[in-house]
Amino acid sequence: MYADIAVDAPIPYSRTFSYSLPENCSAEIGQLVWVPFGSRIIQGIIVNLTDTSEVDHTRPIVSTIEPGQLVSSLQVSLGLWISKYYLSPVFNAISLFLPPGFKSKVRSEISSGSQIKSSVNIPPAHYQSALQVLARKHRMKEQDFSKLLGSGGNTALDRLIKTEHIQRHTIIPRSKTHTYESYLVAPDKSQIDAIEDKLSDKQSELLSAVRSQVGPYPTRIANKEFGRSPAVNLVNRGILGLEWVRLEKNPTAGQMNTGYPTDLILTTEQEYAVSNIKQAIINPHSHFRTFLLHGVTGSGKTEVYLRAMAQALEQGHQIIYLLPEISLTPQTVSRLTSRFPGKVALIHSRMKPSERFEQWWGIRDGDYPIVVGPRSALFAPLQNLGLIIIDEEHEWTYKQEFSQPLYDARLVALHLAQLTNSVIVRGSATPDVESYYHALNKHSSSLLELPRRINALNNDGPTNGAEVKICDMREELRKGNRSIFSEALSASLINCIENNHQAILFLNRRGNAPFVQCRDCGHVVTCRSCSVALTFHSTIKKLVCHGCNHKSNAPTTCSTCGGPRIRQLGIGTQKVVEELHDLLPGVSVERCDTDASRSGELPEDTLRRLSEGEIQVLVGTQMITKGLDIPNVTMVGAILADIGLNAPDFRSGERVFDLLCQVSGRAGRGQSPGTVIIQTYEPDNYAIVSAACQDYRSMYDREIQSRLDQGNPPFNQIIQFRFRHLNSTICESNAKNIAQDLKQEITKRGLSDIEVIGPAPGTPQRIRGYYRWNILIKGHNLHQFLSETGIPGQCQIDVDPVHIL
Numbered sequence: 001m002y003a004d005i006a007v008d009a010p011i012p013y014s015r016t017f018s019y020s021l022p023e024n025c026s027a028e029i030g031q032l033v034w035v036p037f038g039s040r041i042i043q044g045i046i047v048n049l050t051d052t053s054e055v056d057h058t059r060p061i062v063s064t065i066e067p068g069q070l071v072s073s074l075q076v077s078l079g080l081w082i083s084k085y086y087l088s089p090v091f092n093a094i095s096l097f098l099p100p101g102f103k104s105k106v107r108s109e110i111s112s113g114s115q116i117k118s119s120v121n122i123p124p125a126h127y128q129s130a131l132q133v134l135a136r137k138h139r140m141k142e143q144d145f146s147k148l149l150g151s152g153g154n155t156a157l158d159r160l161i162k163t164e165h166i167q168r169h170t171i172i173p174r175s176k177t178h179t180y181e182s183y184l185v186a187p188d189k190s191q192i193d194a195i196e197d198k199l200s201d202k203q204s205e206l207l208s209a210v211r212s213q214v215g216p217y218p219t220r221i222a223n224k225e226f227g228r229s230p231a232v233n234l235v236n237r238g239i240l241g242l243e244w245v246r247l248e249k250n251p252t253a254g255q256m257n258t259g260y261p262t263d264l265i266l267t268t269e270q271e272y273a274v275s276n277i278k279q280a281i282i283n284p285h286s287h288f289r290t291f292l293l294h295g296v297t298g299s300g301k302t303e304v305y306l307r308a309m310a311q312a313l314e315q316g317h318q319i320i321y322l323l324p325e326i327s328l329t330p331q332t333v334s335r336l337t338s339r340f341p342g343k344v345a346l347i348h349s350r351m352k353p354s355e356r357f358e359q360w361w362g363i364r365d366g367d368y369p370i371v372v373g374p375r376s377a378l379f380a381p382l383q384n385l386g387l388i389i390i391d392e393e394h395e396w397t398y399k400q401e402f403s404q405p406l407y408d409a410r411l412v413a414l415h416l417a418q419l420t421n422s423v424i425v426r427g428s429a430t431p432d433v434e435s436y437y438h439a440l441n442k443h444s445s446s447l448l449e450l451p452r453r454i455n456a457l458n459n460d461g462p463t464n465g466a467e468v469k470i471c472d473m474r475e476e477l478r479k480g481n482r483s484i485f486s487e488a489l490s491a492s493l494i495n496c497i498e499n500n501h502q503a504i505l506f507l508n509r510r511g512n513a514p515f516v517q518c519r520d521c522g523h524v525v526t527c528r529s530c531s532v533a534l535t536f537h538s539t540i541k542k543l544v545c546h547g548c549n550h551k552s553n554a555p556t557t558c559s560t561c562g563g564p565r566i567r568q569l570g571i572g573t574q575k576v577v578e579e580l581h582d583l584l585p586g587v588s589v590e591r592c593d594t595d596a597s598r599s600g601e602l603p604e605d606t607l608r609r610l611s612e613g614e615i616q617v618l619v620g621t622q623m624i625t626k627g628l629d630i631p632n633v634t635m636v637g638a639i640l641a642d643i644g645l646n647a648p649d650f651r652s653g654e655r656v657f658d659l660l661c662q663v664s665g666r667a668g669r670g671q672s673p674g675t676v677i678i679q680t681y682e683p684d685n686y687a688i689v690s691a692a693c694q695d696y697r698s699m700y701d702r703e704i705q706s707r708l709d710q711g712n713p714p715f716n717q718i719i720q721f722r723f724r725h726l727n728s729t730i731c732e733s734n735a736k737n738i739a740q741d742l743k744q745e746i747t748k749r750g751l752s753d754i755e756v757i758g759p760a761p762g763t764p765q766r767i768r769g770y771y772r773w774n775i776l777i778k779g780h781n782l783h784q785f786l787s788e789t790g791i792p793g794q795c796q797i798d799v800d801p802v803h804i805l
């Protein structure tokens with residue numbers, strides 16, 4: 001028997017290696033094994049079993065790590081697909097399914113064996129020094145010991161194991177399954193009177209502490225306060241009782257029903273959506289298995305998910321509920337846990353590794369039929385998946401952007417659903433333009449719309465949540481107002497605070513590349529061939545296109561209006577806070593962005609203090625735009641909508657629209673009407689105009705046309721190659737060479753549907769000392785093209801990148 005094994009080594013892309021299996025070894029697909037690789041012993045995962053080997057000489061595996069499968073065959077197939085599609089090593093892709101932290105905690109160690117002192121069986125002299133080191137250290141990592149044995153270390157190591165001079169131990173992290181805590185229980189009063197005078201001071205102090213405690217008294221605390229002996233003594237004498245209670249590790253356990261009604265009468269639109277989804281859940285052969293639920297904020301999407309989930313549970317299915325970030329969407333999470341008490345496992349980005357590990361085993365043991373979490377929740381060990389919900393499906397955080405594999409959870413979910421015949425519901429107020437395109441054209445999913453807010457239907461609140469005003473900052477300059485705040489924004493803030501309401505000021509930071517804009521007419525300097533804003537590079541004092549790398553001089557006058565006030569734009573949250581202190585002396589103002597959270601408080605704590613009314617004005621970035629529902633927030637201001645608009649990325653218009661719709665949705669959730677003010681130098685830009693009237697369709701129509709014109713997704717696929725180097729010349733020439741190779745291949749093959757763009761500098765061009773250059777390829781059948789021409793090395797590859805920077 002032979003096994004194809006994905007090994008834990010930096011090897012190119014989807015390659016696996018063939019190993020032989022020893023006679024009596026019962027191995028399964030998905031099992032973890034130790035294998036020799038070069039001169040080392042490393043971990044591997046079996047992805048296939050065969051009777052024949054592709055290569056003449058195979059080495060045997062060393063041993064299995066776990067007695068059985070840790071990863072199911074279905075998960076292995078999904079892992080193989082991820083590896084192939086995202087062009088990343090198989091082991092990395094499959095290890096997404098391992099218990100969290102498992103991979104790094106599994107170790108193989110060596111200690112002295114039973115024959116080490118035998119006078120008959122003496123190991124060769126040249127191993128003696130290694131064995132002496134081992135005897136001194138008692139135990140060593142297998143790799144380290146193997147190094148001591150010198151070249152051919154692994155063979156020598158195997159021989160020494162056979163002769164029992166040394167032995168091998170595999171350290172595998174195990175689930176503790178349950179932890180118990182003991183409590184002290186107080187006796188009857190009658191009993192106490194009889195013994196009171198026979199106790200030491202410490203003992204009677206402990207006794208009265210236990211008696212005055214309303215609930216059970218933890219032994220842990222008794223030991224800390226009074227020392228161990230009083231408790232031991234009193235328990236031994238039968239004066240105090242001892243009780244062991246199983247600790248519930250599940251972070252959702254003990255959450256009370258937070259009073260969300262369960263018996264709502266669905267609106268007609270909700271009813272239609274729910275019945276369509278339910279049908280698909282009940283009938284495994286139904287035509288559509290994927291639904292796109294497009295509903296404005298507050299239109300009752302969550303209620304639709306909850307009903308679908310109840311149906312899936314009734315069918316005996318399990319559910320994955322994806323959210324961009326749990327800590328920032330506390331209200332959704334508490335609705336889920338209160339609707340399905342005891343059934344929900346939450347995966348939280350700030351959970352301790354040990355908690356995640358325990359929870360993985362809990363899910364695998366079938367303790368929780370519902371798993372709620374960010375993109376990694378997709379890899380939970382569920383045996384009988386039936387429904388995947390993707391809430392806020394437009395969020396780019398569903399794409400893994402930093403460590404391999406750079407997967408998009410939305411696409412992986414689609415494949416997982418196909419493998420398990422599950423139903424997918426993706427929902428958003430501002431769907432991804434690509435998903436809306438597919439749903440509208442009924443390619444793979446069915447479109448369900450909830451066009452109205454629930455409270456507008458019930459006439460118990462403002463109809464559209466908030467009144468949105470666009471504020472033209474060019475006018476402000478003409479009026480002589482040089483502050484960050486327009487007159488309208490200042491007045492609105494003052495009014496809001498006078499009424500004891502709260503406000504949120506939003507500043508788009510991501511993609512805050514310094515672009516150049518005319519302060520008189522709002523004209524932005526863009527590239528002639530790329531329709532992206534040019535970025536000013538202060539080092540060379542030139543404007544550079546981050547699409548095609550074309551360089552030009554920064555203009556001194558505006559080409560549209562001839563005005564002289566053409567300059568770089570960019571503001572930080574810090575600056576906004578400073579101006580707020582001047583405008584509203586004595587008002588509590590706080591900042592919430594990645595910088596601020598690094599310096600101390602967690603964003604969820606800042607948001608909690610906002611909802612408790614402690615913070616009156618909050619200034620923040622994207623982070624604060626998600627699921628907040630605070631009735632007392634009546635005013636929202638977007639400081640400068642243009643910043644995101646001119647990021648050198650073809651999705652920048654769509655992103656600004658999403659953000660503005662979401663921030664606007666934060667105002668006017670309660671009884672008082674809300675005001676939203678969008679400050680901009682480009683009041684006529686389609687993204688801003690359609691966000692102001694919350695008109696998704698008009699944004700979509702403009703956007704999809706420009707995608708078609710520019711040949712961008714969904715009409716083409718994009719793959720980005722990212723080059724990094726400490727030396728700027730090497731970085732650039734690496735990128736140039738690959739771009740040239742790719743272009744030559746395209747010409748040679750006469751391919752008209754693939755285009756190479758760049759290389760161009762990344763945004764920013766240098767991070768932590770590393771220079772960055774990027775190449776894009778755009779077109780059809782890119783995977784096939786790359787598999788025929790060879791996948792470029794020396795770079796990070798991002799398939800379907802969500803940021804073209």
Ligand code: ADP
Binds near residue numbers: 297
């Ligand atoms: P979304 O998820 O689209 O933002 P929610 O599901 O949070 O919307 O609904 C907004 C509010 O309306 C919630 O407080 C919810 O309890 C309530 N709601 C939802 N559906 C109904 C309904 N059919 N009748 C009355 N209230 C509803």
Ligand code: ZN
Binds near residue numbers: 528529531548549
């Ligand atoms: Zn360009």
